[in-house]
Amino acid sequence: MRLPDTAHTSRPWRIHELTGDFRLEDVWALPTPGGPDDFPRLVQWWASRGDPAHASASCAVRTLWAIRWKAGEVLGWDGPDAGPGPGRPALRDRLPADLREAPPGPDFAALPFTSLYLTGDEWAAEIVNRTVHGVMHLGWVPDGTGGYRGQMAVLVKPNGLLGTGYMAAIRPFRHLIVYPPMLREIGRGWQALPGDPAPARA
Secondary structure, eight states: OBOOTHHHHTSOOGGGGTOTTSEEEEEEEOSOOBOTTOHHHHHHHHHHOOOTTTSSOOHHHHHHHHHHHHHHHHHTSSSGGGSSBTTBOOGGGGOOHHHHHSOOOOOOSSSSOEEEEEOSSEEEEEEEOSSEEEEEEEEEEEOSSSOEEEEEEEEEEEOHHHHHHHHHHHHHHIIIIIHHHHHHHHHHHHHTSSSOOSOOOO
């Protein structure tokens, strides 16, 4: 379920210290119910997920991701020289000392993100390429019924006119085609994990 921006901006996340020049693109409630101590489990599972272009996602989602990766390969959006560098500094350079010295979080199995930091209730990772500097932020929030769930925010800073045009072009596809089936797949994957991630209710 898509949430209002205030679901992200009203919380005292550390990410706010780093992303004053980024735009909050989306906030989503994740179908990942759990207890107060289940956030590390969500983070490890999320990082271990495979490439959505080849995973058990819908045909439309796989197709769109495959097109994006191919376009990036052909047009040079994602090559080694398209990452952090002059004009595209990594957010890790902005981390305060306590976050810089702490473990950053797990490595991703397939997606081209780099972990920035991990705390008890939030995890941030970034991607830098020729189109956009993006941040994926996961938080662990009370669900209002005695349990907890994940919450995902996407923050972006387009790289020039190319990035601005790219983000505008993909916005309707993300909201209508990518996110709804992706969230359903996330819910199925979370519930299929060994053990019971559902919280105990009072």
